[in-house]
Amino acid sequence: MRAAQVTKFGDPSVLVTTDLPDPVPAPGEVLIDVAYADTIFVETQVRAGWGGEFFPVEPPYVPGGGVAGVVSALGPGVAPSWLGRRVTSFVTGSYAERAVAPLTAVTPVPDDLDLLSAAALVHDGVTATGLMELTAVTETDRVLILGASGGMGTLLVQLAHARGARVVGVARGAAKLALVRDLGADATADATAPDWPNRARHALGGPAGAADAVLDGVGGELGAMAFPLTADGGRFSAHGAPSGGFAALDPTEAKRRDITLFGIGDVQYSPTDLNRLTASALAEAAAGRLRAVVGEVFPLERAAGAHEAVEGRQLLGKVLLEL
Numbered sequence: 001m002r003a004a005q006v007t008k009f010g011d012p013s014v015l016v017t018t019d020l021p022d023p024v025p026a027p028g029e030v031l032i033d034v035a036y037a038d039t040i041f042v043e044t045q046v047r048a049g050w051g052g053e054f055f056p057v058e059p060p061y062v063p064g065g066g067v068a069g070v071v072s073a074l075g076p077g078v079a080p081s082w083l084g085r086r087v088t089s090f091v092t093g094s095y096a097e098r099a100v101a102p103l104t105a106v107t108p109v110p111d112d113l114d115l116l117s118a119a120a121l122v123h124d125g126v127t128a129t130g131l132m133e134l135t136a137v138t139e140t141d142r143v144l145i146l147g148a149s150g151g152m153g154t155l156l157v158q159l160a161h162a163r164g165a166r167v168v169g170v171a172r173g174a175a176k177l178a179l180v181r182d183l184g185a186d187a188t189a190d191a192t193a194p195d196w197p198n199r200a201r202h203a204l205g206g207p208a209g210a211a212d213a214v215l216d217g218v219g220g221e222l223g224a225m226a227f228p229l230t231a232d233g234g235r236f237s238a239h240g241a242p243s244g245g246f247a248a249l250d251p252t253e254a255k256r257r258d259i260t261l262f263g264i265g266d267v268q269y270s271p272t273d274l275n276r277l278t279a280s281a282l283a284e285a286a287a288g289r290l291r292a293v294v295g296e297v298f299p300l301e302r303a304a305g306a307h308e309a310v311e312g313r314q315l316l317g318k319v320l321l322e323l
């Protein structure tokens with residue numbers, strides 16, 4: 001099968017397509033003919049050599065994890081009814097034409113949902129749905145979302161809006177801000193404006209101009225600047241680090257202001273929760289209540305271009321690979 005490998009740590013050009021043996025499903029596993037694989041920001045960081053303490057991979061390796069495709073072969077013990085079903089899964093090395101997954105890690109795709117949208121939701125839909133549960137967003141909340149135009153941010157905006165919250169999205173540039181408003185944000189702030197925190201305060205409204213929940217998908221300086229915008233007694237999730245690091249927050253100050261801090265460790269899920277959250281995101285999309293925004297789809301041979309696009313930050317929403 002064709003696969004894209006990271007041949008050494010470095011810039012996107014280290015992603016090279018090659019032929020690898022087809023994987024064979026073991027007992028309890030299925031073989032998936034991959035239609036689309038998602039890309040997520042952290043894959044570009046790991047490819048560049050970042051985060052070895054969290055992601056201990058050594059080149060050459062096939063990156064990626066999220067796939068949507070069709071079950072094409074069954075391992076021993078798997079019911080024949082799975083053959084030909086459209087599914088999503090988390091696999092090890094998804095930038096490849098075929099992947100194996102244990103049945104416990106496979107979620108059926110609803111009939112009304114296309115595989116492209118399903119692939120876009122594998123990671124981001126799960127984490128966005130999980131973040132809604134974690135931060136328990138309700139209709140009385142004011143929610144500030146950083147990285148609102150990204151793969152996960154676009155879903156967070158819609159999910160928080162659907163819960164009836166007042167949503168303020170932070171992103172960069174007019175096109176991204178227009179998308180965020182279109183997805184249901186009540187207001188936006190442009191991260192390139194030096195006074196964006198004041199604008200966000202104004203947009204959040206209320207007596208303190210503060211957010212009951214901050215969902216930080218960017219981290220670094222931007223995340224740190226958002227911390228003072230959190231209401232006393234509020235919640236702050238520092239799950240994002242595309243800026244190069246998670247937001248450094250002062251736990252003492254958080255405690256003094258009764259702010260609950262969440263981090264990347266709070267959005268790691270058991271197989272049972274992964275299945276539940278995936279099924280929820282796919283069902284919302286199939287029902288037309290959640291739109292996966294796809295910026296561009298690259299063929300596998302252009303996996304390097306896909307990483308360039310993610311790093312280039314020009315596209316709206318999600319970058320996917322077509323196998």
Ligand SMILES: NC(=O)c1ccc[n+]([C@@H]2O[C@H](COP(=O)([O-])OP(=O)(O)OC[C@H]3O[C@@H](n4cnc5c(N)ncnc54)[C@H](OP(=O)(O)O)[C@@H]3O)[C@@H](O)[C@H]2O)c1
Binds near residue numbers: 218313
């Ligand atoms: N996807 C998941 O399931 C998942 C799970 C756990 C954690 N996370 C983390 O959540 C974060 C967002 O994920 P995502 O999949 O939504 O990523 P994404 O689609 O690449 O979006 C990231 C957004 O961050 C903004 N950004 C601000 N500063 C940036 C910088 N220096 N470099 C690159 N982007 C920058 C960009 O928006 P502007 O250009 O508008 O600034 C971009 O739209 C990542 O750190 C990821 O590791 C994701």
